[in-house]
Amino acid sequence: MLTTARRMLRNEADAQDAVQESFLAAFRSIGSFRGGAELGTWLHRIVLNACLMRLRARKRRPDETVDGLLPSFEDHGHLAQPTHRWTQPESAMEREETRRIVRRSIDALPETYRTVLVLRDIEGVAADDAAEMLGITPGNVKVRLHRARQALRALLDPHLRESVT
Amino acid sequence: MNCDQLIGYAKGYLEGTLAPSEMEVVRAHEASCKACRDILRERRKMSCADFIAFLDDYVSETLPSAQRQVFERHIGICPECVTYLESYRTTIALARAVECGSATDKPRSMPEGLVRAILAARLSAQESQDSRPG
Numbered sequence: 001m002l003t004t005a006r007r008m009l010r011n012e013a014d015a016q017d018a019v020q021e022s023f024l025a026a027f028r029s030i031g032s033f034r035g036g037a038e039l040g041t042w043l044h045r046i047v048l049n050a051c052l053m054r055l056r057a058r059k060r061r062p063d064e065t066v067d068g069l070l071p072s073f074e075d076h077g078h079l080a081q082p083t084h085r086w087t088q089p090e091s092a093m094e095r096e097e098t099r100r101i102v103r104r105s106i107d108a109l110p111e112t113y114r115t116v117l118v119l120r121d122i123e124g125v126a127a128d129d130a131a132e133m134l135g136i137t138p139g140n141v142k143v144r145l146h147r148a149r150q151a152l153r154a155l156l157d158p159h160l161r162e163s164v165t
Numbered sequence: 166m167n168c169d170q171l172i173g174y175a176k177g178y179l180e181g182t183l184a185p186s187e188m189e190v191v192r193a194h195e196a197s198c199k200a201c202r203d204i205l206r207e208r209r210k211m212s213c214a215d216f217i218a219f220l221d222d223y224v225s226e227t228l229p230s231a232q233r234q235v236f237e238r239h240i241g242i243c244p245e246c247v248t249y250l251e252s253y254r255t256t257i258a259l260a261r262a263v264e265c266g267s268a269t270d271k272p273r274s275m276p277e278g279l280v281r282a283i284l285a286a287r288l289s290a291q292e293s294q295d296s297r298p299g
Contacts, residue, residue: 030286071249076180077212083248086255102259121260146221153256160252 001047007118008051022047064110069151084161105155113148120145166194171201204242211239216246
């Protein structure tokens with residue numbers, strides 16, 4: 001549960017508070033647990049909702065966009081910039097460095113997009129459930145996720161592209 | 166001009182940005198080569214912008230069959246989009262794997278003591294509800 005809260009909130013103190021709140025919420029609502037879903041899944045959902053409430057309560061900066069990280073196209077719809085193949089990390093050290101770069105890049109995403117990426121791609125929340133948790137339509141979740149992935153790809157590209165020899 | 170060379174000129178030809186002499190050479194090849202005519206027709210049907218706009222549907226295999234075929238024809242003729250697709254897929258895989266292999270793997274198993282406490286609380290709440298009159 002703490003791992004999930006850390007991924008969502010990126011702040012250790014907030015993550016620990018969210019987990020505590022989740023335990024309290026779980027105990028209060030244990031009577032509503034029907035037993036149909038796995039207990040861990042039920043608790044996981046409570047933690048995610050607690051984290052989302054904290055994110056909403058945080059002082060918000062104006063919404064940031066990812067427009068600068070999305071691919072651009074010329075008049076006829078062709079990619080305006082060339083794309084580059086990526087290298088695959090081979091050694092354990094390279095894999096750890098790649099993980100570090102990926103974590104840092106996810107952190108660099110605007111919160112709106114980071115949240116949906118974490119919910120869908122990392123926490124494995126289904127699209128309809130994510131929509132309900134975020135208070136948006138499944139269509140909006142889909143659009144935000146695709147933009148978040150493109151933005152993350154753009155952040156990773158300079159670090160992972162094959163060097164030209 | 167041969168067919169391999171045409172691929173390199175396709176983008177400029179379709180955008181009309183090649184030099185006039187080059188446009189004429191490509192136009193002549195298109196007129197004489199069915200395979201390249203087909204390739205250029207596919208490029209006109211789906212642009213890279215269209216391809217990338219629906220990339221998430223393609224990757225999640227939710228594209229309708231007819232649209233998927235158009236997608237795969239574009240993959241066959243656009244190396245830039247192939248590279249973009251590969252890096253898009255890798256991005257998703259890297260994000261999913263970012264916490265694996267570290268001490269903070271996603272927890273799914275619950276501490277046994279916690280599970281027993283939760284179930285005991287549930288049982289107690291249930292019994293309390295059942296014993297209420299009326």
